[in-house]
Amino acid sequence: MPTTENDVPTGSIPLALQSLFYKLQYNDTSVATKELTKSFGWDTYDSFMQHDVQELNRVLCEKLEDKMKGTVVEGTIQQLFEGHHMNYIECINVDYKSTRKESYYDLQLDVKGCRDVYASFDKYVEVERLEGDNKYHAEEHGLQDAKKGVLFIDFPPVLQLQLKRFEYDFMRDAMVKINDRYEFPLQLDLDRENGKYLSPDADRSVRNLYTLHSVLVHSGGVHGGHYYAFIRPTLSDQWYKFDDERVTKEDVKRALEEQYGGEEELPQTNPGFNNTPFKFTKYSNAYMLVYIRESDKDKIICDVDEKDIAEHLRIRLKKEQEEKEDKRRYKAQAHLYTIIKVARDEDLAEQTGRDIYFDLVDHDKVRSFRIQKQTPFTAFKEEVAKEFGIPVQFQRFWIWAKRQNHTYRPNRPLLAQEESQTISSLMSKVSDVYASFDKYVEVDARG
Known part of the structure; x- marks a missing residue:
């Protein structure tokens, strides 16, 4: 993505991201994100406020799309993340159907009442009956019994799923966090049951088989908490936990099963004394999932060599690294x-x-x-x-x-x-x- 040597990272989201990724790739220590948050227009106060990660993701994508216009990388965000679905209303007794195509960059899936991702997709495409007092007005046909629903025209190469862990509770008149157990697979097949999620005009030649790339976890309640992520950057078997400046190797059980939420049973310290196991609710659970389509992974997960990085960026960042090293030495010898x-x-x-x-x-x-x-x-x-x-x-x-x-x-x-x-x-x-x-x-x- 083109940036110039006259740009300043704190005033340019693309340059701040390039700088951040370069440092992540070539530094052996954790990297500060102050440049990036400043490029969002955040001051110190904003940085310490909890922001919803899905909202941040959308703002970031919009800003990047805007910066890409008129450049060689225009349209990249859409190519990676944009899918389309069709909202339809179809009359039962007369030949009338209304459809509307919409695009999405992420999908919000219900957690409450759903045991796993497939149950959420089933609910997403569930057909609603419009009848009785809720009949549909079908132009020249008047009020008619109808079916209303959503079907997918296509899925994007990178599928971002937001799990609706936060909902408004009418009984309590407050937002609550849903910590119910909710499972998600390592491989997600959205062509299952003969393409039940797809609209009639979807391209059936595309195989919608996805592999899990990352799991973003929210730990805490509705009024605050902490985000961390489990990522396998190259889709290998090795998972990594990214928790602020601390990165650790993790196994698949930690990345998946332990992030399902629900209740956990504490081991009994005195099994003979009391046979009732003690259960507690887990407040750390998956909030966003990122899946990559199997047929697109070689294009998306690829090596980035130094030659792929703009020369002005290499010069600037190498100089920054040298200055940082000089400061470190200066401090060590102070x-x-x-x-x-x-x-x-x-x-x-x-x-x-x-x-x-x-x-x-x-x-x-x-x-x-x-x-x-x-x-x-x-x-x-x-x-x-x-x-x-x-x-x-x-x-x-x-x-x-x-x-x-x-x-x-x-x-x-x-x-x-x-x-x-x-x-x-x-x-x-x-x-x-x-x-x-x-x-x-x-x-x-x-x-």
């Missing part, structure tokens, strides 16, 4: 270094009375030196000589001290025997007495 800030007469003259009114100088605006603590102070003086062009023999360093009125003043010059020590030794002796290890360099008038 305890070996110290910062010495050096103020000169020029700094005092420039700042006193302009930026600074009571102190002599703002130490955040003077030259800083990052120096190894084991460096001899005489070697540090050589660094100062290179930076300021002041020969070592004309340098004299003063230590700043904090006074009772909270101002800093040069207190005393370093002694010759002190300057012969390492910076670490000097810091241990001087910094305990004086508030800061910052320095004022006095230049000999002969210099």
Whole structure:
């Protein structure tokens, strides 16, 4: 998907996704998602709010579709996720039928009253009778007994199923989470029973046999909870659990059966004492399922080499990785270094009375030196000589001290025997007495 080197990840969802996937592929540590959430227009507050994952999925697809318009990848979202079904009303006693074709990117399946995915599809295409007070008005035929239902014209290569775990309860006048047991197969055959889910004009040459790719789990209740996913990225037998920054290998039992929901029986600690097993409701269960059509899996599940990634993206992300590695090294070695800030007469003259009114100088605006603590102070003086062009023999360093009125003043010059020590030794002796290890360099008038 085309992005340019002038794009900024926080302002471009495609670039933020490309950056995220690149880091996932080439990093050996977890990857932050702040760039991606910022590209959605979310601030820190939004990131900590629970968003419905199906709604997020739809928003994401819409944004990507919009960004793909007019590019070589236009239509990719539709090709992957879009299917079509037909809503129909057919009169029983007269020859009249009304149909309406609709597209979908995901299907919402009932959980309540359904034991598994097939039962949900059966319910989806269930025929409703329109009769009695509910007769259908069929244009010139008037009120007629009719059948109403839905049939599928086609299914997409990637089938996204949202399980309706959250429903409105009229008795309680509140939204509730349905934690009933609900099974889903590793292989889903939507051509079963002679294509009972398909409309008469569906293309029967396409084999609608699907393999489970991922299971998104919601753990918690209606007012909050936590999402995590079980994924097998290459459709191999190996499943992985993605739970924030933690990724673990899991077996098929954990990914499927343990996500069915329902009740679980606790093992009895004293079987002879009480024969009634203790059961508890499982609040972690599957919320979304992603299936990939067997005939399309080679096109969808394919390797991505570095050559498939845009050059500007490779350059940018490699540079980011190098900078991150430099920062990591910098942080790891931080305890070996110290910062010495050096103020000169020029700094005092420039700042006193302009930026600074009571102190002599703002130490955040003077030259800083990052120096190894084991460096001899005489070697540090050589660094100062290179930076300021002041020969070592004309340098004299003063230590700043904090006074009772909270101002800093040069207190005393370093002694010759002190300057012969390492910076670490000097810091241990001087910094305990004086508030800061910052320095004022006095230049000999002969210099």
